[in-house]
Amino acid sequence: MELEFIRDMFDGIARRYDLLNRLLSLRQDVHWRRKMVSALNLSQNDAVLDVACGTGDVIIEILKQCNCIQQVVGVDFSLRMLQIARKKLTAVRKGGAVRLIAGNGLHLPFPEKSFTAVTIAFGIRNIVDRKTAIRVFFDCLKPGGILAVLELTTPENRYLQSLYLLYFKRLLPKIGAFFSKHLKAYSYLPESVIGFPGAREFAGIMKEAGFKNIQWRHLTLGAATLFVGYKPTESIAQ
Numbered sequence: 001m002e003l004e005f006i007r008d009m010f011d012g013i014a015r016r017y018d019l020l021n022r023l024l025s026l027r028q029d030v031h032w033r034r035k036m037v038s039a040l041n042l043s044q045n046d047a048v049l050d051v052a053c054g055t056g057d058v059i060i061e062i063l064k065q066c067n068c069i070q071q072v073v074g075v076d077f078s079l080r081m082l083q084i085a086r087k088k089l090t091a092v093r094k095g096g097a098v099r100l101i102a103g104n105g106l107h108l109p110f111p112e113k114s115f116t117a118v119t120i121a122f123g124i125r126n127i128v129d130r131k132t133a134i135r136v137f138f139d140c141l142k143p144g145g146i147l148a149v150l151e152l153t154t155p156e157n158r159y160l161q162s163l164y165l166l167y168f169k170r171l172l173p174k175i176g177a178f179f180s181k182h183l184k185a186y187s188y189l190p191e192s193v194i195g196f197p198g199a200r201e202f203a204g205i206m207k208e209a210g211f212k213n214i215q216w217r218h219l220t221l222g223a224a225t226l227f228v229g230y231k232p233t234e235s236i237a238q
């Protein structure tokens with residue numbers, strides 16, 4: 001039910017999604033994805049899974065930073081978002097390194113230990129059962145692999161937070177609704193961001209799933225937060 005609502009919502013806004021991202025974040029979304037991908041320290045032999053890949057911007061950033069990468073897989077359950085990703089990827093690359101798959105991030109169709117890195121940008125907030133999702137990502141990773149989670153957050157500073165919430169709750173839903181013609185989507189956005197756990201709590205979920213060396217970094221005064229964690233190498237895990 002929850003999943004269907006979210007999938008239909010992204011299907012509904014797919015056409016305007018990129019434009020609204022740039023507009024509502026004042027282009028900071030591009031900078032945030034760049035930071036997330038550079039935290040992966042990618043090399044040619046890596047295999048990356050981008051969950052909730054949407055219109056493919058994380059994958060495009062991966063290809064920018066590591067053009068010869070062996071394998072990149074994007075998964076999303078919104079077919080419209082995937083259609084746009086496919087078009088954008090065809091424009092930037094013709095190689096066979098990228099695969100886009102329609103699927104639910106909670107039930108990934110990959111054997112354990114398939115990837116050296118798993119990324120999810122602005123997607124985990126939409127997945128209600130976050131603990132299961134993070135465990136599923138953990139299983140997909142090879143020992144020593146990295147998980148990077150980028151998410152919209154609310155600034156921790158009280159004054160900044162009040163200003164931010166004013167923008168987020170009052171202005172953003174109006175701009176979003178005007179451009180996307182989707183009334184619910186951009187009211188749901190602030191609700192889902194406000195409902196997202198604090199950094200320490202979210203890091204706790206990653207720890208519970210088995211991740212080590214968890215770190216987080218607030219970006220643009222805390223409007224987004226980048227979390228990274230590592231799957232222990234086999235000898236430590238056992």
Ligand SMILES: C[S@@+](CC[C@H](N)C(=O)[O-])C[C@H]1O[C@@H](n2cnc3c(N)ncnc32)[C@H](O)[C@@H]1O
Binds near residue numbers: 010033057075081127
């Ligand atoms: C806010 S968009 C982020 C897209 C992209 N990662 C980006 O950086 O712009 C969230 C995406 O998550 C997808 N999504 C949400 N829940 C999902 C789930 N359980 N399984 C797969 N995709 C999901 C939506 O369809 C949507 O494309």
